[in-house]
Amino acid sequence: MNSSLPDELRGVMREAIRLEYWNLFWTATIIVAMGLVLGQSQTMKTAWVEDTLGVVPPIMFLIAAKMELKGRRSKKFPFGFERVNGLGFFVAAVALTAVGLLLLYNAVVALTAAEHASVGSIVLFGKDVWLGWLMIAAQLYSLVPPMLIGRKELPLAEKLNDKLLHTDALMNKANWLTGAAGLAGIIGLGLGWWWADSVAAAIISLDVISDGIKALRSATAELVDGSPRALSSPRLSEDAQELEDRLLEEFPSATIRLRETGRLIRAEVHGVHPPAEHRHPRQYWPKEKSRAWRLAQVSFIPPVGD
Template sequence: MSARFGHTQLPEEQARALRRAVRLERVSIGMTLMTMTLVLLVAGSSQAMKAAWIEDSLALLPPLAFLVAVRFIRRRPTPRRPYGWHRSIGVAHLVSAVALLTMGGYLLIDSGIGLARGERPPIGVLEVGGLLLWQGWLMLAVMVLVIIPPVVLGRLKLRLAPLLHDKVLYADAQMNKADWTSSLATIVGVAGIGVGLWWMDAAAAIAVSLSILRDGWTNLRDSLRDLMDSRATQYDGEDPDPLVGEVRATLLAADWVAEADCRIRDQGHVLHVEAFVVPEDASLPPLERVTELRERCIGLDWRIQDLVLSVVEALPEELLPQLSTQARSLGPADAAYTHHHSPQEDS
């Protein structure tokens, strides 16, 4: 049996999920453009409305980054790019995070200066059918209306992110949550102006900017960890990936293996695994048994796109047991991760 680079095509379930995710992101872009237009038409000089418009414009970044990355990951490996194009997911994640941090910082400074100067945004009136209508009512109506799309789209994306192991899609769902929560803050700010509390407008804008900065920092941290080949985590970027423990258990289950361990790097949708095994005796096992063990590990999960299995005399020093007291209380998968990652490595 010849060696192969794991799963180069998505299974049917994940392929359907990816097609649905692409459709959702296209709908997200369309809905965001409509929202931006409505908010811009009624924004006036309100800081909170300005902040809401900026956050809506930033909401375009994750779906655009996702759609661009999806086009690249479909390309097959080449001699120049032997690992394929899966890292484009991580690059898209990084670009979105930097944009969020930049705009969040600008908005925080701008709103803070307005609050310090005591700027009081005027909200005028409109004449409708001979009646005078406070423009703030239009602002409130628009902000209530634009809450609905991000709530629905965010929930749908959260269902697909685990299936695809897609951190950009998960970050986009989190951005949708930030969108509707910032819309609520904007409603409070505009209502504050209506009852004479002028400072609530700037305060709401500052709250929105802090939400943007939090999302930007979280996504920047997670994207840099993946690009720097930190520990493989689940789609939410928090918990260790259970495949670390599963691969190690599969290696140790082979009757000719005395010791085994592995390390896994996140390539985007897929994973790259480096596994090390020490045979029971000093002689090398038959090549067929090594190949069979490698294929068995690849078959554990569709995300294992590539797996390198090395037969060694002793495990590399970096993989030697360094279990902490905390690790002993973890589950098998977490303990397997801690087995070869010290706390200092993740700090």
């Protein structure tokens, strides 16, 4: 195949694509449910913005996946679209961080101004119903689909070594924090604690900022040809560290440089001549061979003057 995606990942990728379409569908129902009962609550508005923001990673993943599956190498794109997943990861990270900072600013302003939000009542089936009950129901509903989808996304993200999908999975699985903070804010308003709403909104925004900054550090490292990073943090990848050890074991006088292009690793071995026998890059992979697809290239750069 002439696409950027290794052949053995194509079935897993299609499974992930189907899951992300379901993710978008259920997220849309949550956005509608939350939007119908926002009221004046800063907590609900912040949670609603976070849920709306939740569509960014799956949309970016679907765009990147289509380009990886269908895109072809060409004169203009000789490496195909290996980095398109990393670009999508960067866009999602920027969006997460920026919106998190905006939400935190709004919460701090509300606290400083001592805004006293209130939760009123609505007429439902001919009876007055406290809107807070509907808010609580919407918050509880917003927890269930993300937790289930996040649990299914994690193993697919690990098989694909997909940081974008992995970040989305962690956000979904950790959605209980948003729900817990939101519920506390609404109940606090019901008890007359005016500050509870803004404090809960600030907690949610801090969670968004934390996710965004971690993703931004990892995405930036890839785009500037940094060493491969772990799926869930900016730490160096275990795969990369073991690959470097493996290459140094065979070429002890060499300098090893590794970089990540999307889900693939490219290695440069500086200061030595290539071995006499030709070997496919995957033969240098140090771990289980089922993940050898990660090593796309091993280049040898002889000493200057040789």
